[in-house]
Amino acid sequence: MDHVADTRKLDYEAILKALHDDIVVVDENGVIVQVTPGWEKNYGMTMEEAVGKTVYYMEEQKIFKPSVARIVFETGERLIIAHELKPGTFVLIVAVPLKDVEGKIKYVVSYAMDITDLQIIEEKYEKMKRDMIRYKEELNSYRRLFQTYEKQSQLQGVQHLHKIIDKMGKYDANVLITGESGVGKTTFARMIHAKSCRAEQSFIEISCGAIPENLLESELFGYEKGAFTGADQKGKIGLIEMAHKGTLFLDEVSDLPLKLQVKLLKVLQDKVIMRVGGKTEIAVDFRLITASNKDLQQLVSEEAFREDLFYRLNVVPLEIPPLRERAKDILYLINTFIEGFNDKYQEHKKLSTTAFNQLLSYSWPGNIRELENVIERLVITTEEELITEADLPPNILREKRELPLSSEAQTFDDMVEEFEKNVIQAAVKKYKTTVKVAEMLGMSQSTAARKMKKYMSGNENF
Structure with missing residues (x-):
């Protein structure tokens, strides 16, 4: 029997020594009696040094942070906690009270298991979840961008611009986009970037007119730590640096102060920048796209814009015509926005013929942005499924404008027929069937079929 007992003792000790994790036994006085x-x-401490020390001493010396045994003595309950033992090392600690017949704690036995690998896996899992969210957002962004491009590609009034964009995709020349507010200059800038060799890199956008002049320089060029009062002590990278290897889009470039026009010209010439408060030049490589709703040549003549910078920016000019000069595009955009906002808000709104005609005849001084906002407002604020002329904003109702028709339409009947033909052809191109065309234009299916036969005969796609 003694031999068996000794064997069991030896086995027990061998098992404990084989454990890579640690077990600590603390008595009722909080003294460590075995490790x-x-x-x-x-813990970086020998077994001999540990035995005899109290858990309270270990807490004071920051060796236990905290002492699980102390917590068990206070609560009388079993405890499980995850803890960073030291930088990069994570353990799961289980502490169990051993009680006598009267329920008094005689010992607390704690077991610490290294879960660093599990922690790393969990961190990787969390990172993967964050990445998946980011990838989903990027995918949605690309989806929206693709839908925007698809919509833009259908606009007849800017087809010549699409051809230019497609052609210069392999080149890295500066582009100056001009046009009234709301015509879609930012959309075109993103299209240029997406079709360039820099498409996989950053697209950095800044509106020069939206940032106060005293802050614009530090936003563009960045600054070193302590460059000025209130500056971030770590310094800050500028937007030009952020656009390295990608595209920098300066909207409202006409609002760039003359002082910064000089600095921008130097950047374009030398391909280097210097942060505010800095002494070292930083090489930069980016494609520059600028946009303005003002006549830069007029500003040059008024000495409000540098002539040498203008010529640097105006390598490839893109002038986007206003919406009032693109009647067919108005028709397409109305239908596209109605469909899009119906999907977004789970509605089934459609325009009456009179409302549709009134929108077509409006001059749209705010261009695509105004048209989109008006359609969204109509979809979400009107009570009935059919949007009538009475639902239109007062400024649209007040304006009566002659529709832009071709010179071939001489008589009133000719003008009406040409307008009707344009509407039917655009609707058929988008909706294909008589049912959809009739529903969208607010007419009977038989009327839609008759008009489609009249205006689409000879069309091989019909």
């Missing part, structure tokens, strides 16, 4: 060899690895 296993894994202790030394985790």
Whole structure:
């Protein structure tokens, strides 16, 4: 029997020594009475040094942070906690009270298991979840961008611009986009970037007119730590640096102060920048696209814009015509926005013929942005499914404008027929069937079929 007992003791000790994790036994006075060899690895303290010390001393010395035994003595309950033992090392600690017949704690036995690998896996899992969210957002962004491009590609009034964009995709020349507010200059800038060799890199956008002049320089060029009062002590990278290898889009470039026009010209010439408060030049490589709703040549003549910078920017000019000069595009955009906002808000709104005609005849001084906002407002604020002329904003109702028709339409009947033909052809191109065309234009299916036959005969796609 003694031999068996000794064997069991030896086996027990061998098992404890084989454990890579550590076990600590604390008596009712909080004194450590036994530790296993894994202790030394985790705490950097020998077993002999640990035995005899109290858990309260260990807490004071920041060796236990906190002491699980102390918490068990206070609560009387089993405890499980995850804890960073030291930088990069994570353990799961289980502390169990051993009680006598009267329920008084005689010992607390704690077991610490290294879960660093599990922690790393969890961190990777969390990173993967964050990445998936980011990828989903990027995918949605690309989807919206693709839908925008698809919509733009259908606009007849800007087809010549699409051809230019497609042609210069392999080149890295500066582009100056001009046009009234709301015509879609930012959309075109993104299209240029997406079709360039820099498409996989950053597209950095800044509106020069939206940032106060005293802050614009530091936003563009960045600054070193302590460059000025209130500056971030770590310094800050500028937008030009952020656009390195990508595209920098300066909207409202006409609002760029003359002082910064000089600095921008130097950047374009030398391909280097210097941060505010800095002494070292930083090489930069980016494609520049600028946009303005003002006549830069007029500003040059007024000495409000540098002539040399203008010529640097105006390598490839893109002038986007206003919406009032693109009657067919108005028709297409109305239908596109109605469909899009119906999907977004789970509605089934459609325009009456009179409302549709009134929108077509409006001059749209705010261009595509105004048209989009008006359609969204009509979809979400009207009570009935059919949007009538009475639902239109007062400024649209007040304006009566002659529709832009071709010179071939001489008589009133000719003008009406040409307008009707344009409407039917555009609707058929988008909706294909008589049912959809009739529903969208607010007419009967038989009327839609008759007009489609009249205006689409000879069309091989019909």
